[in-house]
Amino acid sequence: MSLPPGFLDELRNRLSLTDVVGRKVMWDQRKSNAGKGDMWAPCPFHHEKTASFHVNDKDGYYYCFGCHAKGDAITFVRETENVSFMEAIEILAREAGMPIPERDPQAQKQADKRSQLAEINEAANRFFRLNLSQQGGAQARAYLDRRGMKPETRERFEIGYAPPGNALLRALKDQGISVEMAIEAGVVAKPDDGRDPYDFYRDRITFPIRDARGRLISFGGRAMDSNARAKYLNGPERLLFDKGAALYNHGPARAGCGKGQVLVVAEGYMDVIAMAEAGFDATVAPLGTAITERQLQLMWRMSDEPVIALDGDKAGLRAAFRLIDLAMPLLQAGKGLRFAILPEGQDPDELIKAKGREAMQEVLDGALPMVALLWRRETEGKVFDSPERRAALDKSLRDAIRPIADPSIKGHYGEILKDMRFELFRGKRSEQQGGGGERRAWTPGKGRFNGGRFGKGPAVPTEGLKASLIVSGDETQADLMREAVVLAVLLKNPGIALDFLSQLEALQPRTEDHAALLHALLTHAEVEDADELREKILNDVGRGPLDRLLSHPHVQITPPVRKPDREVAQMCLTEELAKLKARRGYKAELDEGLVDLLAAEDEKVTWRLRQAAEARNKATKAEAEDKTEFDTAENGLELSRDERDAFRALLNRIAPERQK
Structure with missing residues (x-):
C-alpha cells in the first residue's frame, strides 16, 4: 500500500x-x-x-x-x-491520533477476511475448552493429570478437547458460521472425493497456536487414540496459517526474552508447557517439522543466540546437524545458535519431572556453540590414521563453512576449527612418539602450548621464542604504519568504513591508540560529514591519539589523506588491508612452523620452514617499497636475516637434546 x-x-x-x-x-x-x-x-x-x-x-x-x-x-x-x-x-x-489512509480495496478485503478467520478459530477454541471441562473430556483430563499438567497451566495455555464426530461443525453452524469459512479457518475439512465436510480435530487434546500479535491462527491436536495415524496433528495451511513461519508460544516467549531470559527452542507443545511451568517462559517450538529459515529469523528477532534444546538420541542430533546447514548462510555478527543436548532418552518435560528445574538449567548452561557441534558431526566415530582421511576431514570442514557469507565470521570459524584440528592430530603424533613422553596440554585461546614435554627430551621453554622468531622490529613498525594509514584514510573519507566493515572488524590493532581509534571509527561509520566525524572521534578518544595518528610523516603523504577522494581511498584501503592480512597470515604460518619444529623429528623441519617461507613470499610479493632484505638459504628458502639467524640459533640450542 x-x-x-x-x-x-x-x-x-x-x-x-x-x-x-x-x-x-x-x-x-x-x-x-x-x-x-x-x-x-x-x-x-x-x-x-x-x-x-x-x-x-x-x-x-x-x-x-x-x-x-x-x-x-x-x-x-x-x-x-x-x-x-x-x-x-x-x-x-x-x-x-491520525487517521489511516484508505487501504487498497483488495488488501482491505484480505485483512477483513483474516480477522473473520481468527474469530472463527476463537469460537472453536471456546468450544474445545468447554468440552475439556465436561463429561466427554474426562479421558483427556486424566491424560493431562498423568502428565502432571496443573489446572492453572491448562487455563494459561488454553488447553481444550475436540470430541469425536462433527460436534464442532454443528456448533459453528448454530452460530451462523458458514461451512466454507470454517474450512478456510482450518477447523473443518472437506474430502477431495466429494464426501460431506467433517471436523478436522476429532478425539484430540487441542493446543491453540497464536502469532506474535496474539491472533489465534491454528491448533495443534494430540490424539487420544493410540492407533491414530498421526500422534500430533497441526492445522492445514490456509490464508491465516503458515506453519513454516509460526512458532508455538511466540508472544509469551518474546515477552520472556524482553525480561532477559534466554530463548529456548524445544521440540513440541508439551515440552514448551513443561519449560514454562518450570519458569523458562522464553520457550518456543516449531510446529511439527524441522526448523525453517523463516522460523530462524523470528527467533533471532527475539534473541541473538537461541538455545536449541534437543533430545540426545540419534534423531535429535540429526535434527541439530540439519539446522547447522540451514543456519550457516544466515549467520551475522552477534547472531548465532547454541545447542543444549539433553540426556539420551529424555526430553525437557521428562528431565524436569525427574530431576527438577536445576537439572534443566544445568543443561542449558552447558549449551555448545554451533562450531563445536559442527566439529562433532565431522569427526565423531571416524578414524583419521592416514593422510587421505585427514585431507577428507579438511575438505568437509571447508565445505561446511563455505556458505557463511560474512567474511569475519567465516574467518573465526576457520581459526577455531584449525585449533581443534591441531589438538586432534598433534595430540595423536605426541602419543605415537611417546615412549613415556608426556602428551602436550592444549588450552583454546591461550596459545598452542601449556607446558608439557616432547619425546624423551626435557621440556623446551617457548616463552619469548615466538616473539624473537616471528616479530622483528622492522615488521612491527611496518604493521603500525599500515594501521595508521588505514585509520587516517577512514577519518578523512567519512562513510567509506561501511565498505570494509568485515575486514575492519577482523583487524587487531597493535596499540591502544589504534584500537581506540578503530572502535570510534566503526561506531560512527555512518557519519558522512568530515567535520562531524572528527568531532565525534575527538569526543570518544580525545585529542592525543588523533594528533599522534596524523603526525606520522607516512600518513601525511598518503594521497587520500592529503586530498580525500572516495575512489582513491577505496583502492588504498583494499591494498593496505590485504597486505596486513597477508603479513599476519605469514606470521601465523611461522608460528605453526615453530610448533612442528619443536614437536617433529629433524627431517620434518625443512618442509615446515618451506611452508612458512612461501607464506612470507606471498605476504611480501607486492611490497617492493618496503625494501625488506632477504637471503636465500642453501635449501632455497627465502627468509629474512633476523629469522634465519633466530632459527639457526634455536636449532643449535635444541640439537644436543635431540641427540640424547
Missing part, C-alpha cells in the same frame, strides 16, 4: 521517540537529559546491564553502541512488536 506524500513525516513529527521507546525500556536518569531529548537506557534488543542504547529525540533516531541496532519510531515498533511495516504504521497512527 502506498501512503500519501508527507504522511510519514507528519506521523514522526507528532510522536516523541522517547515516549515510543519508553514503553519498552527503563531510562538511566543519571546519563539521560530529558530536557534535551537525549536519553539512555539498557538496550531492549540484547540483554545488558549498562545503558548503551541512545535515543536522540531531536533527530528522531535511536542507536545501540552494543549491538548496533538503529532506526526511527517505525523501525522500533516493527522490531519490538514483530509486526509488518503497515502494522507498525497503524499502531503509531492510533497513538498519534
Whole structure:
C-alpha cells in the first residue's frame, strides 16, 4: 500500500521517540537529559546491564553502541512488536491520533477476511475448552493429570478437547458460521472425493497456536487414540496459517526474552508447557517439522543466540546437524545458535519431572556453540590414521563453512576449527612418539602450548621464542604504519568504513591508540560529514591519539589523506588491508612452523620452514617499497636475516637434546 506524500513525516513529527521507546525500556536518569531529548537506557534488543542504547529525540533516531541496532519510531515498533511495516504504521497512527489512509480495496478485503478467520478459530477454541471441562473430556483430563499438567497451566495455555464426530461443525453452524469459512479457518475439512465436510480435530487434546500479535491462527491436536495415524496433528495451511513461519508460544516467549531470559527452542507443545511451568517462559517450538529459515529469523528477532534444546538420541542430533546447514548462510555478527543436548532418552518435560528445574538449567548452561557441534558431526566415530582421511576431514570442514557469507565470521570459524584440528592430530603424533613422553596440554585461546614435554627430551621453554622468531622490529613498525594509514584514510573519507566493515572488524590493532581509534571509527561509520566525524572521534578518544595518528610523516603523504577522494581511498584501503592480512597470515604460518619444529623429528623441519617461507613470499610479493632484505638459504628458502639467524640459533640450542 502506498501512503500519501508527507504522511510519514507528519506521523514522526507528532510522536516523541522517547515516549515510543519508553514503553519498552527503563531510562538511566543519571546519563539521560530529558530536557534535551537525549536519553539512555539498557538496550531492549540484547540483554545488558549498562545503558548503551541512545535515543536522540531531536533527530528522531535511536542507536545501540552494543549491538548496533538503529532506526526511527517505525523501525522500533516493527522490531519490538514483530509486526509488518503497515502494522507498525497503524499502531503509531492510533497513538498519534491520525487517521489511516484508505487501504487498497483488495488488501482491505484480505485483512477483513483474516480477522473473520481468527474469530472463527476463537469460537472453536471456546468450544474445545468447554468440552475439556465436561463429561466427554474426562479421558483427556486424566491424560493431562498423568502428565502432571496443573489446572492453572491448562487455563494459561488454553488447553481444550475436540470430541469425536462433527460436534464442532454443528456448533459453528448454530452460530451462523458458514461451512466454507470454517474450512478456510482450518477447523473443518472437506474430502477431495466429494464426501460431506467433517471436523478436522476429532478425539484430540487441542493446543491453540497464536502469532506474535496474539491472533489465534491454528491448533495443534494430540490424539487420544493410540492407533491414530498421526500422534500430533497441526492445522492445514490456509490464508491465516503458515506453519513454516509460526512458532508455538511466540508472544509469551518474546515477552520472556524482553525480561532477559534466554530463548529456548524445544521440540513440541508439551515440552514448551513443561519449560514454562518450570519458569523458562522464553520457550518456543516449531510446529511439527524441522526448523525453517523463516522460523530462524523470528527467533533471532527475539534473541541473538537461541538455545536449541534437543533430545540426545540419534534423531535429535540429526535434527541439530540439519539446522547447522540451514543456519550457516544466515549467520551475522552477534547472531548465532547454541545447542543444549539433553540426556539420551529424555526430553525437557521428562528431565524436569525427574530431576527438577536445576537439572534443566544445568543443561542449558552447558549449551555448545554451533562450531563445536559442527566439529562433532565431522569427526565423531571416524578414524583419521592416514593422510587421505585427514585431507577428507579438511575438505568437509571447508565445505561446511563455505556458505557463511560474512567474511569475519567465516574467518573465526576457520581459526577455531584449525585449533581443534591441531589438538586432534598433534595430540595423536605426541602419543605415537611417546615412549613415556608426556602428551602436550592444549588450552583454546591461550596459545598452542601449556607446558608439557616432547619425546624423551626435557621440556623446551617457548616463552619469548615466538616473539624473537616471528616479530622483528622492522615488521612491527611496518604493521603500525599500515594501521595508521588505514585509520587516517577512514577519518578523512567519512562513510567509506561501511565498505570494509568485515575486514575492519577482523583487524587487531597493535596499540591502544589504534584500537581506540578503530572502535570510534566503526561506531560512527555512518557519519558522512568530515567535520562531524572528527568531532565525534575527538569526543570518544580525545585529542592525543588523533594528533599522534596524523603526525606520522607516512600518513601525511598518503594521497587520500592529503586530498580525500572516495575512489582513491577505496583502492588504498583494499591494498593496505590485504597486505596486513597477508603479513599476519605469514606470521601465523611461522608460528605453526615453530610448533612442528619443536614437536617433529629433524627431517620434518625443512618442509615446515618451506611452508612458512612461501607464506612470507606471498605476504611480501607486492611490497617492493618496503625494501625488506632477504637471503636465500642453501635449501632455497627465502627468509629474512633476523629469522634465519633466530632459527639457526634455536636449532643449535635444541640439537644436543635431540641427540640424547
